[in-house]
Amino acid sequence: MEYILHLAIVVTIFSILAMSLNYVAGYTGILSLSHATFYGIGAYATAILTTQHGFSFVPSVMVGMVLAAVIAYLASFPILKLKEDSLVLVSFGFSIIMFNVMLNWTDLTKGPLGIKGIAAPEIFGLSFFSKPLFFALVFLTAIVTYFFFRRITKSPYGIIIKGIRENRTVTAVNGHNVLRYQRSVFTVGAIFAAIAGSFTATFLAFIEPKLFELMPSVLILIMVILGGMASLKGSVLGAFILILLPEVLRFLGLPPSILAEVQQMIYGLVLILVMYLRPQGLLGEYKI
Amino acid sequence: MQILVNGIIVGGIYALMAIGFNLIFSSVRFFHLLYGIVAVLGIYLTRFFLLTFEINFFVSMFLGAAIAALLGMAFWQWLYKPLMDRKASSLVLMVVSFGALIMVQNLIALIWKNNTYSISISETIKEGYHFLGITITFNQLVILLTSLVLVILLELFLNKTKYGMAIRAIGDNAEMTTILGLKTNQIILIVFFIGTFISSIAGTMVALEIGVKPTYGLFLVLKAIIASIIGGIGSMRGAMLGGLLLGVVENIGIYYLGGGWQEVTAFILLTVFLLFLPQGMFNKVQISN
Numbered sequence: 001m002e003y004i005l006h007l008a009i010v011v012t013i014f015s016i017l018a019m020s021l022n023y024v025a026g027y028t029g030i031l032s033l034s035h036a037t038f039y040g041i042g043a044y045a046t047a048i049l050t051t052q053h054g055f056s057f058v059p060s061v062m063v064g065m066v067l068a069a070v071i072a073y074l075a076s077f078p079i080l081k082l083k084e085d086s087l088v089l090v091s092f093g094f095s096i097i098m099f100n101v102m103l104n105w106t107d108l109t110k111g112p113l114g115i116k117g118i119a120a121p122e123i124f125g126l127s128f129f130s131k132p133l134f135f136a137l138v139f140l141t142a143i144v145t146y147f148f149f150r151r152i153t154k155s156p157y158g159i160i161i162k163g164i165r166e167n168r169t170v171t172a173v174n175g176h177n178v179l180r181y182q183r184s185v186f187t188v189g190a191i192f193a194a195i196a197g198s199f200t201a202t203f204l205a206f207i208e209p210k211l212f213e214l215m216p217s218v219l220i221l222i223m224v225i226l227g228g229m230a231s232l233k234g235s236v237l238g239a240f241i242l243i244l245l246p247e248v249l250r251f252l253g254l255p256p257s258i259l260a261e262v263q264q265m266i267y268g269l270v271l272i273l274v275m276y277l278r279p280q281g282l283l284g285e286y287k288i
Numbered sequence: 289m290q291i292l293v294n295g296i297i298v299g300g301i302y303a304l305m306a307i308g309f310n311l312i313f314s315s316v317r318f319f320h321l322l323y324g325i326v327a328v329l330g331i332y333l334t335r336f337f338l339l340t341f342e343i344n345f346f347v348s349m350f351l352g353a354a355i356a357a358l359l360g361m362a363f364w365q366w367l368y369k370p371l372m373d374r375k376a377s378s379l380v381l382m383v384v385s386f387g388a389l390i391m392v393q394n395l396i397a398l399i400w401k402n403n404t405y406s407i408s409i410s411e412t413i414k415e416g417y418h419f420l421g422i423t424i425t426f427n428q429l430v431i432l433l434t435s436l437v438l439v440i441l442l443e444l445f446l447n448k449t450k451y452g453m454a455i456r457a458i459g460d461n462a463e464m465t466t467i468l469g470l471k472t473n474q475i476i477l478i479v480f481f482i483g484t485f486i487s488s489i490a491g492t493m494v495a496l497e498i499g500v501k502p503t504y505g506l507f508l509v510l511k512a513i514i515a516s517i518i519g520g521i522g523s524m525r526g527a528m529l530g531g532l533l534l535g536v537v538e539n540i541g542i543y544y545l546g547g548g549w550q551e552v553t554a555f556i557l558l559t560v561f562l563l564f565l566p567q568g569m570f571n572k573v574q575i576s577n
Contacts, residue, residue, distance in 0.1 A: 064519070078559050084377075084378070084379050086517075086562065088382065092558060094559075096551050097555050100548060101552075118548075122414055152480030261395075264394045265390065265394045268387040268394070269387065270345070270382050271384070272391075275371070276384075279376075
C-alpha cells in the first residue's frame with residue numbers, strides 16, 4: 001500500500017509537470033527542453049528556505065513560483081527569438097546553464113552534495129507527513145492545475161495561443177502580439193513546474209542537481225508527446241504510462257544494476273515508435 | 289599563450305566534429321543528434337581493438353571509425369529515410385534521432401559499463417615538448433596533425449572529385465540534383481559514411497585528451513552543433529573556424545571561471561551568436577528568423 005501510494009504521488013507530480021509543459025509545448029508550440037529547470041528552481045526554493053531560513057511551506061512555494069516566473073520571463077527573450085529545431089537546442093542550452101549553476105553555486109545549493117532533511121509540508125498547522133494526506137494534497141493541486149489549464153485553453157486567450165501554434169504569421173496579422181503571448185505562456189508553464197518542484201522537495205526530503213538535469217526535462221517532454229500534444233488528459237496518461245513502465249520491469253525481475261539503462265532505452269524506444277506510428281500521440285489532436 | 293594553444297587544440301577537435309556534422313546537415317537538413325553517440329561507439333570500438341588484438345593505435349582507430357561509419361549509413365537507410373520519404377518535418381526527425389541517441393547511449397552503458405575509460409597511443413607516458421614557453425604533449429601533437437590532415441583531405445575530396453561535387457550539389461539544392469539524374473540516396477549514404485568516419489576519429493582525439501564515457505555522445509554532438517551554428521551552418525570553412533573559436537573561448541572561460549563553467553561558456557557563446565548573428569560567420573543557410 002505504501003508502495004502504491006508512493007507511485008501515485010510520483011505519477012501525480014509528473015502529471016502536473018506534463019500538463020504545464022503541454023500548455024507550453026502542445027498548445028502554443030514552444031517545444032522547450034528546459035522544463036526540469038523550473039521544476040528545480042521550485043524544489044531548491046522550498047529546500048533552501050525551509051531548511052536554512054525558517055520559512056514554512058506555503059511562503060516558500062510562493063517564492064519559488066515568483067523566482068521561476070522571473071527567470072522564465074528573462075530566459076524567454078533569447079529562447080523565443082528562435083523557432084522549432086533551434087529553439088529546442090537553445091532551451092536545452094539554457095537548462096544546461098542552470099544545471100551548472102545549481103551544481104557550482106555551492107554556497108547556495110551545496111552543489112553535488114544536495115540538500116538533506118527537507119521537512120514535510122505543514123499548512124495551517126496541519127502536517128502532511130503521512131503519505132495518504134500528502135497524496136491528497138498533491139492530487140488536489142493536480143486537479144486545480146487541470147481545470148486551470150482547461151479553462152485557459154478554452155478561453156479566447158487559448159484560441160489565440162493555438163493560433164500561434166498553427167500559424168504565427170496569420171495570428172500576428174490579426175493584430176496579436178505573438179511574442180507577448182508566447183512569453184506569458186512560457187512563464188505560466190514555469191510557475192506550475194515550480195509548484196511541482198516544491199512538492200518533490202518535501203516528498204523526497206532530499207534534492208540534488210542531478211534530479212533537474214536534462215533527462216527529467218526529456219522525460220516530461222516524452223510524456224507530453226506520448227500522451228498527445230494539446231491534450232491535458234493525454235499528458236496525465238503519458239505520465240502514468242512512463243512512470244509505471246519501469247516498475248513493471250522491476251516486477252519482471254530485471255536486476256537493479258541494469259534497470260536505469262533499460263528504463264532509459266524504453267524512453268528512447270517510445271519516442272521513436274510514437275514518431276513512426278502515431279506522431280500526434282495517444283490522445284493528441286495535432287502532429288509535431 | 290598556453291591557453292590559446294590549448295584552445296586551438298581542443299578547437300581543432302571541435303572543428304573536425306563540426307565539419308562532419310555540417311557535411312551531413314547540409315545534405316539532409318535536420319539535426320542528426322545520433323552523430324555524437326555513433327562517434328562514441330567508434331571510440332569504444334577503437335579501444336576494443338586496441339585492447340583485445342593489441343594492434344597499432346592508428347589501425348584500431350581506422351577500424352573503429354569504419355565500423356561506426358557503416359552504422360551511420362545504416363541509420364540513414366533504416367531509421368531516417370522511411371520518415372524522410374513520408375515528408376516528416378525536421379523536428380520529427382530530430383526527435384527520432386534523439387530517441388535513438390538515448391537508446392544507443394544506454395546500450396553502450398550496458399555493454400561497457402558507465403565508467404570513464406582512457407585511451408592512450410603508447411604505454412609509456414611521454415613528456416611534453418617545450419618550445420617558446422609552450423608545452424604540448426605527444427597526444428596533443430597527434431591531435432593537431434590528424435585534424436590538419438583530415439581537413440585537407442576533405443577539402444580536396446569535396447572540391448576536386450566527382451563525388452565531392454555531387455555532395456555539394458545536394459547541399460545546395462537536393463531536388464535539382466535528383467532531377468539532373470544523380471542518385472541522391474547513394475550520395476547521401478556516402479555523406480553519412482564520411483561524416484561519421486570523421487566524427488569517430490574526432491571522438492578518438494577527444495578520448496586521448498579526456499577519456500570516454502557513454503554520456504559524451506550528447507556532449508560531442510552539441511559541441512559540433514554549436515561550432516556549426518557559430519561558423520554558419522552549411523559552410524565547411526565556417527564550421528572549422530567556429531570549432532576553433534569555440535575551443536579558444538571555452539579555454540579562456542575555464543581559465544578565468546573554473547572548469548565547472550565550461551558548458552556554460554559554450555552555450556552563452558551560442559546564445560550570443562543566435563541573438564546577434566544568427567546566420568553565423570559564413571552564412572549559407574539561415575536557421576532562425
